[in-house]
Amino acid sequence: MAANSSNGDHQTPTKSPPLPSPLRFSKFFQSNMRILVTGGAGFIGSHLVDRLMENEKNEVIVVDNYFTGSKDNLKKWIGHPRFELKRHDVTEPLLVEVDQIYHLACPASPIFYKYNPVKTIKTNVIGTLNMLGLAKRLGARILLTSTSEVYGDPLVHPQPETYWGNVNPIGVRSCYDEGKRVAETLMFDYHRQHGIEIRVARIFNTYGPRMNIDDGRVVSNFIAQALRGEPLTVQSPGTQTRSFCYVSDLVDGLIRLMEGEHTGPINLGNPGEFTMTELAETVKELINPKVEVKMVENTPDDPRQRKPDITKAKELLGWEPKVKLRDGLPLMEEDFRLRLGVDKN
Ligand SMILES: NC(=O)c1ccc[n+]([C@@H]2O[C@H](COP(=O)([O-])OP(=O)(O)OC[C@H]3O[C@@H](n4cnc5c(N)ncnc54)[C@H](O)[C@@H]3O)[C@@H](O)[C@H]2O)c1
Numbered sequence: 001m002a003a004n005s006s007n008g009d010h011q012t013p014t015k016s017p018p019l020p021s022p023l024r025f026s027k028f029f030q031s032n033m034r035i036l037v038t039g040g041a042g043f044i045g046s047h048l049v050d051r052l053m054e055n056e057k058n059e060v061i062v063v064d065n066y067f068t069g070s071k072d073n074l075k076k077w078i079g080h081p082r083f084e085l086k087r088h089d090v091t092e093p094l095l096v097e098v099d100q101i102y103h104l105a106c107p108a109s110p111i112f113y114k115y116n117p118v119k120t121i122k123t124n125v126i127g128t129l130n131m132l133g134l135a136k137r138l139g140a141r142i143l144l145t146s147t148s149e150v151y152g153d154p155l156v157h158p159q160p161e162t163y164w165g166n167v168n169p170i171g172v173r174s175c176y177d178e179g180k181r182v183a184e185t186l187m188f189d190y191h192r193q194h195g196i197e198i199r200v201a202r203i204f205n206t207y208g209p210r211m212n213i214d215d216g217r218v219v220s221n222f223i224a225q226a227l228r229g230e231p232l233t234v235q236s237p238g239t240q241t242r243s244f245c246y247v248s249d250l251v252d253g254l255i256r257l258m259e260g261e262h263t264g265p266i267n268l269g270n271p272g273e274f275t276m277t278e279l280a281e282t283v284k285e286l287i288n289p290k291v292e293v294k295m296v297e298n299t300p301d302d303p304r305q306r307k308p309d310i311t312k313a314k315e316l317l318g319w320e321p322k323v324k325l326r327d328g329l330p331l332m333e334e335d336f337r338l339r340l341g342v343d344k345n
């Protein structure tokens with residue numbers, strides 16, 4: 001009996017299989033990395049997308065619910081064959097096929113994360129669970145953008161990753177800082193229990209073009225106020241400190257972390273430390289020497305000092321920030337002038 005009659009395996013095909021579409025061989029179909037960016041329509045996310053899209057081997061999918069982000073931030077990529085944008089809330093399950101997940105979705109400015117604290121904590125907990133579930137199903141590597149806020153009002157200065165923090169669990173900032181702490185816990189539990197490849201970045205205050213004009217964070221507030229000729233509102237006492245990282249440096253650190261071999265957590269931030277009064281004076285000097293600096297009331301639980309210890313990022317990722325505050329502020333000023341319609345005279 002002829003071997004090919006026993007089962008279908010060896011039958012001589014009567015018709016040759018269809019040729020693949022000619023598009024299969026166009027450069028846009030040769031991507032070897034499909035990357036999901038949650039929160040990609042936001043400030044950091046959209047800069048990350050710009051960098052990922054520069055590599056022709058990447059295909060990028062963004063999901064965002066547009067709470068604080070905007071399609072405008074991604075307008076140069078809309079319609080690009082290697083780019084896809086979906087309105088989606090990460091508190092709902094997501095089905096896509098990807099190799100890497102950058103999980104950024106979460107409001108980051110205190111006025112926005114406090115606006116609906118229950119939603120903020122759901123985004124951090126349920127949103128991160130959903131993304132970890134997706135990573136588990138696909139065997140994808142996932143990076144979480146955690147925050148320096150996990151150190152709370154730190155009693156150790158500067159903050160190394162080994163510091164466990166000093167966080168109020170029931171305060172008005174807890175939806176965000178405790179939310180991110182739970183998100184970190186989930187990342188490490190999925191790593192230990194299910195072998196998921198995880199990366200955790202602890203990002204310190206980051207600034208740059210495309211921040212929302214009325215975002216409420218200090219750098220965007222001061223620049224917008226200086227350009228509008230309004231007083232710069234320093235929240236009392238003004239001696240509290242922050243360390244500000246320019247967004248291009250931060251994005252470089254995120255990509256190095258994702259591509260490297262270390263889970264983290266790893267601090268990503270610029271160790272240059274400034275009081276809020278110093279920041280106001282610098283913005284005044286660089287942008288509008290005529291504006292006044294006004295002391296206003298602060299909000300509860302505002303951390304009194306913050307500065308990253310970036311030894312680990314230097315050693316493990318070969319990363320350190322390059323852009324100094326005095327060089328980064330004018331780049332942001334340019335973008336704010338365009339959007340506010342204020343010319344340089
Ligand atoms: N910018 C900083 O200084 C800083 C510092 C530490 C950590 N981070 C983290 O980096 C990430 C990005 O921050 P950012 O400064 O770009 O803020 P952003 O507010 O500009 O971006 C957040 C994005 O997430 C989207 N989003 C919010 N909730 C969502 C949800 N439930 N589903 C889908 N999308 C949702 C928003 O619409 C927005 O586009 C956040 O996770 C934030 O916690 C930022």
Ligand SMILES: O=c1ccn([C@@H]2O[C@H](COP(=O)(O)OP(=O)(O)O[C@H]3OC[C@@H](O)[C@H](O)[C@H]3O)[C@@H](O)[C@H]2O)c(=O)[nH]1
Binds near residue numbers: 108233240302
């Ligand atoms: O107009 C303002 C706004 C803020 N501030 C002060 O500036 C400091 C920084 O405040 P921001 O609102 O910019 O940011 P915070 O450092 O409080 O939180 C940020 O931390 C890291 C990220 O996770 C988030 O982007 C955000 O939560 C605070 O001390 C605040 O009191 C002012 O003095 N004037």
